[in-house]
Amino acid sequence: MSTDTPAPTRALNLARTTATAARVLRQLRHDPRTIALMLLVPCLMLFLLRYVYDGSAHVFDNIGASLLGIFPLITMFLVTSIATLRERTSGTLERLLALPLGKGDLIAGYALAFGTLAIIQAALATGLAVWFLGLDVTGSPWLLLLVALLDALLGTALGLFVSAFAASEFQAVQFMPAVIFPQLLLCGLFTPRDAMHPVLEAISDVLPMSYAVDAMNEILRHADMTAAFVRDTAIVAGCALLVLTLGAATLKRRTA
Amino acid sequence: MMNYSSGPPEEPAVHAQDLTVVRGPRTVLRGLGFTVPRGRITGLLGPSGCGKSTLMRAVAGTQAKVTGTLDVLGSPAGHPALRTRIGYVTQAPSVYDDLTVRQNLHYFAAILDPGRAAADRRHENVTRAITDVDLTTHADALAGNLSGGQRSRVSLAVALLGTPELLVLDEPTVGLDPVLRRDLWNLFHTLASERGTTLLISSHVMDEAERCHRLLLMRAGEILAGGTSRPEAGGDTPDALRARTGSETVEGAFLHLVDEAIAADRTKETTR
Numbered sequence: 001m002s003t004d005t006p007a008p009t010r011a012l013n014l015a016r017t018t019a020t021a022a023r024v025l026r027q028l029r030h031d032p033r034t035i036a037l038m039l040l041v042p043c044l045m046l047f048l049l050r051y052v053y054d055g056s057a058h059v060f061d062n063i064g065a066s067l068l069g070i071f072p073l074i075t076m077f078l079v080t081s082i083a084t085l086r087e088r089t090s091g092t093l094e095r096l097l098a099l100p101l102g103k104g105d106l107i108a109g110y111a112l113a114f115g116t117l118a119i120i121q122a123a124l125a126t127g128l129a130v131w132f133l134g135l136d137v138t139g140s141p142w143l144l145l146l147v148a149l150l151d152a153l154l155g156t157a158l159g160l161f162v163s164a165f166a167a168s169e170f171q172a173v174q175f176m177p178a179v180i181f182p183q184l185l186l187c188g189l190f191t192p193r194d195a196m197h198p199v200l201e202a203i204s205d206v207l208p209m210s211y212a213v214d215a216m217n218e219i220l221r222h223a224d225m226t227a228a229f230v231r232d233t234a235i236v237a238g239c240a241l242l243v244l245t246l247g248a249a250t251l252k253r254r255t256a
Numbered sequence: 257m258m259n260y261s262s263g264p265p266e267e268p269a270v271h272a273q274d275l276t277v278v279r280g281p282r283t284v285l286r287g288l289g290f291t292v293p294r295g296r297i298t299g300l301l302g303p304s305g306c307g308k309s310t311l312m313r314a315v316a317g318t319q320a321k322v323t324g325t326l327d328v329l330g331s332p333a334g335h336p337a338l339r340t341r342i343g344y345v346t347q348a349p350s351v352y353d354d355l356t357v358r359q360n361l362h363y364f365a366a367i368l369d370p371g372r373a374a375a376d377r378r379h380e381n382v383t384r385a386i387t388d389v390d391l392t393t394h395a396d397a398l399a400g401n402l403s404g405g406q407r408s409r410v411s412l413a414v415a416l417l418g419t420p421e422l423l424v425l426d427e428p429t430v431g432l433d434p435v436l437r438r439d440l441w442n443l444f445h446t447l448a449s450e451r452g453t454t455l456l457i458s459s460h461v462m463d464e465a466e467r468c469h470r471l472l473l474m475r476a477g478e479i480l481a482g483g484t485s486r487p488e489a490g491g492d493t494p495d496a497l498r499a500r501t502g503s504e505t506v507e508g509a510f511l512h513l514v515d516e517a518i519a520a521d522r523t524k525e526t527t528r
Contacts, residue, residue, distance in 0.1 A: 026355060030355070090348075098317060252320070255319075
């Protein structure tokens with residue numbers, strides 16, 4: 001028998017990855033309200049924050065910069081967990097995995113699509129904060145954008161991973177307070193991490209959002225890329241990659 | 257033995273021996289043996305819950321915990337080389353509701369046959385698949401806005417994209433009106449006769465059995481008729497089944513065989 005397989009399944013195929021990313025974005029395009037919410041809500045929050053702390057510019061700088069890192073993480077977490085859950089429950093995931101699609105293609109496709117959206121979201125939020133709301137950043141706004149993108153990828157990775165443990169949309173939405181809120185409380189947004197109880201500080205040391213916020217604060221205070229900044233971004237990127245790999249392991253070609 | 261075939265005898269499209277599937281605490285398929293001949297329509301019939309879908313998932317390679325022998329187109333079921341050669345349609349339509357019919361097909365086509373060089377071929381395949389399932393007038397409608405029958409035809413069109421050698425269709429005509437059902441069965445026969453496609457189609461509607469070349473009757477995880485344990489391996493023809501059971505319809509034949517099986521179960525229990 002001839003064994004000509006025109007399209008072998010490799011770990012990562014660029015054409016299949018971009019086709020998947022284009023498909024995810026095309027789905028979103030039929031849902032303009034979601035796009036509007038994703039892009040405008042962070043801007044609105046920053047705007048509110050600016051006038052809540054109208055008298056104390058320093059507080060706005062601190063919290064504003066941290067939020068620029070937190071928004072993409074939360075948005076992409078929610079969108080990805082629901083999107084992949086729908087993919088699982090609608091049977092399209094089973095169909096895709098019966099086709100010559102690598103798991104890496106699917107995950108990279110999602111990461112690419114939501115990463116693109118995250119860049120737009122972060123550009124809007126950063127631009128608004130820096131140029132219109134007077135967020136005082138010592139470092140380069142481009143670095144803010146870079147960290148925001150890495151945070152978005154981390155959010156995508158976490159969302160993909162937890163969607164494997166959610167049997168319904170109700171459960172998937174509940175993973176947001178379960179996975180995101182503890183990180184939010186411990187990341188240094190409310191109290192500096194080194195001022196926390198040692199146990200809490202130790203927990204915050206192993207949560208990735210802490211490093212996302214630390215990296216944002218490094219940019220806020222230093223004109224150059226500091227060693228701490230490089231370390232923090234590397235940790236966020238490493239976590240995103242690790243969780244994406246774990247997420248890939250939850251995609252099974254054969255299911256019970 | 258293969259007296260139905262006009263061509264040279266060739267290996268069957270699907271060959272199963274001692275096929276067993278366990279789902280959770282339940283053994284859903286118990287030691288099945290059967291074959292599916294190439295280029296023919298084989299109907300898999302039986303009541304709801306008898307294991308038809310599990311059998312189809314096993315053939316498509318998406319079912320976990322499959323033991324025994326299951327060869328599909330010369331490779332073990334689930335082999336990566338089979339992914340472009342099998343079209344599998346689940347009972348519930350698996351398409352993206354927030355994409356149009358054409359966008360759905362273009363995406364799956366890009367997975368089957370990726371790359372810019374294949375763009376023209378993909379476009380042809382998509383147009384042909386839409387025509388095959390008679391959705392040309394709805395090509396630019398969102399799948400979520402279509403009726404149930406139309407959505408299941410989109411799902412079928414996806415399976416037709418790569419011109420697969422084997423089509424595994426799980427209840428493809430459920431919920432369709434009589435005209436559409438007739439049209440789809442005509443399409444299935446065209447696929448078998450003109451493109452040489454092998455079709456394995458499940459149904460719990462017995463009158464559809466008459467439209468199949470070969471039949472496998474299932475009940476409670478076992479094959480009642482058409483399995484390899486019988487001389488007519490490769491499935492019974494509807495005529496043979498009717499003649500053997502002295503029934504006028506396939507439904508009658510099926511009920512006859514079920515009654516026989518129940519009686520056999522009872523005697524087994526009493527002699528135990």
